[in-house]
Amino acid sequence: MIYEITSDPIDAAALVAAAQTDEAGAVSVFHGVVRNHNLGRRVLYLEYDAYPPMAERKMREIAAEVRTRWPVTGIAMRHRVGRLEIGEPSVIIAVASPHRADAIEACHYAIDRLKAIVPVWKKEVFAGGEEWLEGTAIDPESAQAMADKFPSATP
Amino acid sequence: MRTRVLLFAALREAAGTRELQLELPAGASVQRLKDEVAAAHPVLARLLVNAAVALNEEYVPGDRSIHDGDTVALIPPVSGGQHDL
Numbered sequence: 001m002i003y004e005i006t007s008d009p010i011d012a013a014a015l016v017a018a019a020q021t022d023e024a025g026a027v028s029v030f031h032g033v034v035r036n037h038n039l040g041r042r043v044l045y046l047e048y049d050a051y052p053p054m055a056e057r058k059m060r061e062i063a064a065e066v067r068t069r070w071p072v073t074g075i076a077m078r079h080r081v082g083r084l085e086i087g088e089p090s091v092i093i094a095v096a097s098p099h100r101a102d103a104i105e106a107c108h109y110a111i112d113r114l115k116a117i118v119p120v121w122k123k124e125v126f127a128g129g130e131e132w133l134e135g136t137a138i139d140p141e142s143a144q145a146m147a148d149k150f151p152s153a154t155p
Numbered sequence: 156m157r158t159r160v161l162l163f164a165a166l167r168e169a170a171g172t173r174e175l176q177l178e179l180p181a182g183a184s185v186q187r188l189k190d191e192v193a194a195a196h197p198v199l200a201r202l203l204v205n206a207a208v209a210l211n212e213e214y215v216p217g218d219r220s221i222h223d224g225d226t227v228a229l230i231p232p233v234s235g236g237q238h239d240l
Contacts (some may be wrong), residue, residue, distance in 0.1 A: 004230035049164045052227055101233040115233070119209070122165035122234040134232040138212035139205035 002076040003059035004122075005052040010078045015094040019074035024096035027074075028107035032091040034084050038133075041126040048081040048090060051119040055079065058118045062110055070106040072097045077110065079120055090122075156181050158221060160192065163229040166206065169198050179221060185210065186217035188227060206231050 003020045016027050034046050063075040067123055074096040093110050097103035114120075115135065123132045160175040163171065167173050177191055185208045193200040206216055209228040221227060 019236070048234075049167070051163055051212075051230070052159065054228065057212050077232055117214075118169070118233060119163065119228075119230050120234055121231060122162070132231070133234055134165075134205065135234050137205040137232045138214055138230060140207060140216050 001074065002061065002078055003056050003063065004078045005050045005055050006078060006080055007082045008080070010080050010089055010092050012089075012092050012094065015076040015078060015092050018076040019094040019096040019121050021073045021096060023073045023098055024103075025098045026100035026103040027094055027096045028100070028103035029095075030091075030093045030107050031089050032111070033089050034086050036086045038124055038126070041128075043086065043125070044095045044125045044127065045086065046084045046090070047123040047125065048079070048084060049121045049123070050079065050081045052081075055118050055120055059114065062113045062117070065113065066095065066106045066110055069109065070097060070102040072102065074109065075106075077114065077137075079118070081120070091120075156221075156223040158225070158227060161189070161226065163228070164231050166199055166202050166231055169202060170196060182216055182220045183216060185215055185219045185221060186219060186232075188221060189217070189229075192229070196218065201230065202231060 002015060012029050020027050026045050059077045066072055066075060072095055077093045079091045093101050093107055095107040095110060123130055123134060156179055158177045158179050162173055164168050177187060189203050193203050204205055207230040209230050210219060211226055
């Protein structure tokens with residue numbers, strides 16, 4: 001399994017290979033890619049920062065959460081840091097499961113959780129300026145708050 | 156106790172460094188640490204309002220005590236959670 005922050009370019013093939021097992025009938029892959037516009041501005045590139053040891057620990061926690069909710073056979077996640085150009089992938093998640101519905105739902109859960117709790121930040125450099133984008137502030141008490149969004153996964 | 160505080164993203168840029176050293180009483184709370192950082196570095200005060208704190212790579216509430224040797228990280232809102240995601 002891969003749970004990694006890296007400054008090298010990332011691609012899906014390695015993550016699919018890491019997640020896939022012979023029991024899997026489906027591998028669902030999420031690609032987050034750098035788009036050329038945000039909030040009405042023309043984006044030139046993004047710069048990602050992370051707290052790597054904690055980010056990797058949180059990715060492992062998310063994988064454990066996924067495994068309690070869906071019958072997945074493999075999970076892999078990799079997030080890139082540093083300067084990323086338009087169109088480059090910033091994050092890739094691969095989730096393998098015997099059946100596609102579980103793989104797709106589990107992959108959706110994993111990326112939503114990653115966006116909510118993994119310490120990674122992006123600075124947008126746009127035509128005319130730059131800004132660290134702020135998502136939602138983290139509430140340390142609400143680690144399990146996502147379960148409501150995925151009622152079918154609640155035991 | 157001498158406490159090491161890691162900074163990221165907007166906090167790192169505003170402070171001009173990835174790491175601060177802070178003198179705190181043993182067992183000081185996480186909230187106390189945030190207050191001390193804001194007092195020592197007013198340029199960070201606004202950003203600290205929404206920052207979470209990680210103690211040894213785990214998110215903790217403001218009333219948690221800090222002990223000698225703990226690694227403290229100030230965590231600005233992470234990059235997800237925006238309306239368009």
